[in-house]
Amino acid sequence: MSLQPIHHTFGPHVSGRYARKADRLLLTPWTWKHTVETERLRSAIQEQFGGSVHLFASGREALLALLRSLQFEQGAEIIVQGFTCVALPNAIHAAGYTPVYVDIDKETLNMDTQALQGRISNRTRAIICQHTFGIPADTARLRHICTEKHIILIEDCAHILPDKAGPDAIARQGDYLLLSLNRDKALSGMTGGAIVDCKRSRENALCTEEKTALPLRRGHIARLLLYAPLYRKTRFVYGLCGLGKMLLFLSRKVGLLLPVLTAQEKEGTMSPQLHTMPEPCAALARMEWPNLQAINSHRRARTAQYLAAAAERGWKMPRGVQADLPLQKFPLYVEDADAIRTRLKQKGMYLDDGWTGAVVCPRSAHQETANYTAGSCPHAEYVARHILTLPTHPTTTEKQAKKLIQSLSSLLG
Ligand SMILES: Cc1ncc(COP(=O)(O)O)c(C=O)c1O
Known part of the structure; x- marks a missing residue:
């Protein structure tokens, strides 16, 4: 197992430059x-x-x-x-x-x-x-x-x-x-x-x-910014005797890491109170905006890499996937997606991105409260059961994608 995980969710945009900017913003409240x-x-x-x-x-x-x-x-x-x-x-x-x-x-x-x-x-x-x-x-x-x-x-x-x-x-x-x-x-x-x-x-x-939107609390903004250096550091030691895992576990436990969706949101509730764009987050997005072409080129390269491998091996995927698309993630259809994800996790490849197992994602979201009636979207239900997505984000390297393809080859044949 390599030290650095292959992942969707461990700070996908957090490069060294990104983390340093977040650090600076954190220190200048x-x-x-x-x-x-x-x-x-x-x-x-x-x-x-x-x-x-x-x-x-x-x-x-x-x-x-x-x-x-x-x-x-x-x-x-x-x-x-x-x-x-x-x-x-x-x-x-x-x-x-x-x-x-x-x-x-x-x-x-x-x-x-x-x-x-x-x-x-x-x-x-x-x-x-x-x-x-x-x-x-x-x-x-x-x-x-x-x-x-x-x-x-x-x-x-x-x-x-x-x-x-x-x-x-x-x-x-x-x-x-x-x-x-x-x-x-x-x-x-x-x-x-x-x-x-x-x-x-x-x-x-x-x-x-x-x-009429309110500013987010400072503690909330600080935790948003902390996500970048925390994940950047954690990624480097993730496979090292469980050190990274422990770091993330503790950060979550003490509330340093904010979830993408709260428990209330998964139950179908959203506060009617709106908030303004936090200035330091605007600074991060503004730094990234001129790099959109480069970020998309990177995604196109990963998309083309996976597409070539999938075509060569006869893997099933949506026909809408094209090599020139800057995909946010690359979708495949596999028979037992959950089992494959579990096997890959054992090799340091974390492919659970929340877009699996339910029509209204993530699978822990309350489907009925979201007004979804089971059986009403059979194709979406099929996709939820069979989808396996591969990372294309800016910090997925060509080497990591290659490694993922190799592991998948032995699992999918
Ligand atoms: C397709 C899509 N649209 C909108 C949103 C909402 O974006 P945000 O996470 O910024 O609230 C999400 C995810 O949360 C999404 O996946």
């Missing part, structure tokens, strides 16, 4: 009340996507701000796809609306536009399309449907931010774009989220949501 970096980040996002940009402490809060600003009637239906994160239905519920699930196409992991037609009702007000793991959804078709039925299209770009090389299908058709800057997303500020109001149609209402 008096700068946290400024808004210079937040405004610079806003300008960078606006320069890329246009429209008006509204920043919040997370993607889920940004989505809640948008849904509230749209002022639909109570109980209005918002369509999401099966195989999604519980953060989405939670935000929909917190806004007073009802999430409705549409099954996915197993070849793209995205909303099946045929199945969608049967789920649109006279209460449908918006569709959130996800671009799962960076595979582009059929936005042209979705745009057509939304225009025809007078429904709002929200493109969720949490898993992919397009760059100059594309993909062109992303971030062009939506009325609104949702961005997440969480620690495992396309680009990371440790936390943060944005709504791009492409036509500036709810600009005033979104500005009001932003102005």
Whole structure:
């Protein structure tokens, strides 16, 4: 077993440079009340996507701000796809609306536009399309449907931010774009989220949501920043006599590490209180923004590497996976995904990313409270059972990917 784990969740964006910046920010708490970096980040996002940009402490809060600003009637239906994160239905519920699930196409992991037609009702007000793991959804078709039925299209770009090389299908058709800057997303500020109001149609209402948002507590921000140096150091000693594991266990125990989803969120509750984008997190995201092309190139290289190996060995995967996509993670279909993950874990490869075992992820999320009815999205249920994802994030090296492929070869044949 090698010392450094192969992983999805041990600080995927945390390079040495990233950790040093987080360290500096941690040591200069008096700068946290400024808004210079937040405004610079806003300008960078606006320069890329246009429209008006509204920043919040997370993607889920940004989505809640948008849904509230749209002022639909109570109980209005918002369509999401099966195989999604519980953060989405939670935000929909917190806004007073009802999430409705549409099954996915197993070849793209995205909303099946045929199945969608049967789920649109006279209460449908918006569709959130996800671009799962960076595979582009059929936005042209979705745009057509939304225009025809007078429904709002929200493109969720949490898993992919397009760059100059594309993909062109992303971030062009939506009325609104949702961005997440969480620690495992396309680009990371440790936390943060944005709504791009492409036509500036709810600009005033979104500005009001932003102005009435509260700052996160300083202790919370400190723990967000601490995540970077902690994981960076832990990664180096992870395989060393359980030292890294112990360090992480203790950090969690004493509350130094914040979970991505709280127990309440997994049970389907989200606070209606919004928070502002923390300035140091904006500083991290702003430092990363000019590197988007390089981050995506790295993801494209890992995607192409896995794709070549999978094609050569006849591994099953969604057909929507293409070598030129900067995938957030690379999906495979395997017979007993849980068993394979357990076997890989014994070799220091941690592939449980939370996107397994349930239609509303993670599997510990309460499915019924999230309004998911078992059996209503059979393809999403199939995917949840069979998916195995491989890391493409900026700190996965070519050598690690090669090692993972070798281990998988002996497990999958
Ligand atoms: C597809 C998708 N959209 C939105 C979100 C919410 O983003 P955030 O974690 O920044 O709240 C998540 C994950 O949490 C997600 O996976």
